[in-house]
Amino acid sequence: MANSTVNFKTALWQTMHEAAFIIDLYLKIQHLNPASTQLTGYPPHELKNKSLADLDQNYPNENLYRTITSQLFKQHCWQGIIWQRHKKGGIYSCELRIQAYQKALSSTQATSNQEITRYIAILTKEQGEYNLLDPLTGLVNRTYFYFSLFKSHIFAYRNNKHFSLLLVSIDNINYINQQHGHQTGDQFLFNVGRVLETTVRVSDTIARYSGSQFIICLEQISQSKDAGLVAEMVLFKLSQPVYLNKHKVQGEVSIGIVVYPDDNDKTALLLEQVESAVRCAQNLGGEKCYFYNEKLQSQHRPGAS
Numbered sequence: 001m002a003n004s005t006v007n008f009k010t011a012l013w014q015t016m017h018e019a020a021f022i023i024d025l026y027l028k029i030q031h032l033n034p035a036s037t038q039l040t041g042y043p044p045h046e047l048k049n050k051s052l053a054d055l056d057q058n059y060p061n062e063n064l065y066r067t068i069t070s071q072l073f074k075q076h077c078w079q080g081i082i083w084q085r086h087k088k089g090g091i092y093s094c095e096l097r098i099q100a101y102q103k104a105l106s107s108t109q110a111t112s113n114q115e116i117t118r119y120i121a122i123l124t125k126e127q128g129e130y131n132l133l134d135p136l137t138g139l140v141n142r143t144y145f146y147f148s149l150f151k152s153h154i155f156a157y158r159n160n161k162h163f164s165l166l167l168v169s170i171d172n173i174n175y176i177n178q179q180h181g182h183q184t185g186d187q188f189l190f191n192v193g194r195v196l197e198t199t200v201r202v203s204d205t206i207a208r209y210s211g212s213q214f215i216i217c218l219e220q221i222s223q224s225k226d227a228g229l230v231a232e233m234v235l236f237k238l239s240q241p242v243y244l245n246k247h248k249v250q251g252e253v254s255i256g257i258v259v260y261p262d263d264n265d266k267t268a269l270l271l272e273q274v275e276s277a278v279r280c281a282q283n284l285g286g287e288k289c290y291f292y293n294e295k296l297q298s299q300h301r302p303g304a305s
Helices: 002-015 034-040 062-075 142-159 173-180 182-199 224-238 267-283 294-299
Strands: 019-023 029-032 077-085 091-103 116-125 162-170 205-210 213-221 242-244 247-249 253-260 289-291
Touching: 019 034, 019 091, 034 116, 062 077, 062 091, 142 162, 142 205, 142 213, 142 267, 162 182, 162 224, 162 267, 173 182, 173 247, 182 205, 182 213, 182 224, 182 242, 182 247, 213 224, 224 253, 224 289, 224 294, 253 267, 267 289, 289 294
Parallel strands: 253 289
Antiparallel strands: 019 029, 019 116, 077 091, 091 116, 162 213, 162 253, 205 213, 242 247
16 A cells, blocks of 8 residues: 555656645755756756756846745745746746655654755646847846836835846847848847846846847946946947947947836836937937936046946
8 A cells, every 4th residue: 555655646747737846944956856857848867956046047146035924934835937047048936836845853742943854846837928138139128127117116215225227229120131131130139138247246137128129237336326237338338339140230239228216216208208318319310328317417527437
C-alpha cells in the first residue's frame, strides 16, 4: 500500500498541468515538475536553486518578494498575481499559490514558524495570451509599460520617492524610410532600442510607445534635474549618425520630460503631460529636451552634464 501511495503521488506530480515547485522559505526551487519547464522555458537543471524572484520579468520586485517571504514566515501561505519572463523573452502573468508543505522532523508536533522547511508553489498561467513585447525592437510594449508604471507609482507614493517619464520621439523616421527604405528604418528603430538599453539603468523601464516614439520610466531619481541630465545623454547618443545597410542615418530627436510628483500625482495625467512636453520640443524646432514643468525647464541647462 505504501508503494502504491508513493507511485500515485509521483504520477500526479509528473502529469499535473500546472507548474509546481518545492521551494524553501527563501523561495529557492528545490524540486520541480515537468510542467514547470513548459511554462518557463527553462530546463530542470537551470531552474533548480533559482529563486522565484529570478524568474520575474525585467528585474525582481524586491518589495513583493520580501512581502511573500514575510507572509510565509507568519501564515505559511501566499496567493497573488506575478509577472514572469519566459526564457525566450515573452512576458506572461500567472497566479502564484504557496502553501506549507513540510515541517522539520521533530519528536513533538512543530509549533514555531522556523520549523517549516519546505513549501509547495503552484503557478497557473492566466487565461488569454499576452503579447507584451514589441516584435521589432524586443522592448516591452505600451500595454506592459502601463502595468509597470502602475507599480512605479505605487512604490513612489508609499515611499515618498520621485520618478520621471521621458518620451523620446524620432521626428524624421518618415524621411529615413523614404530616403533609405523601410528595412533601414526598421533597423534604425531597433538600434534606438539598444542605445536606450545601454544608456539607462537596468531598473528603469523602456518601452516602444508608438511607431516612432519610445518611453522611459526613470525609477527613484534623487532630484528632478537628474531627469534632464539623463534626457540630454539620450539625446546626444541618438543624434549620432549610424551606418545601416551602407547608408549613413542620423536621427532627429525630441524628448519630453515629466516628474512625479512635481508635475502630477496621477499616472494618466503624467502621460498626457509628457506627450504635451514632446510636442513643445518639436514646435521649438526639435532636437532638444523639454520639461513640461516651466520652472524645471527654466532651470534646465542643456549640455550641463
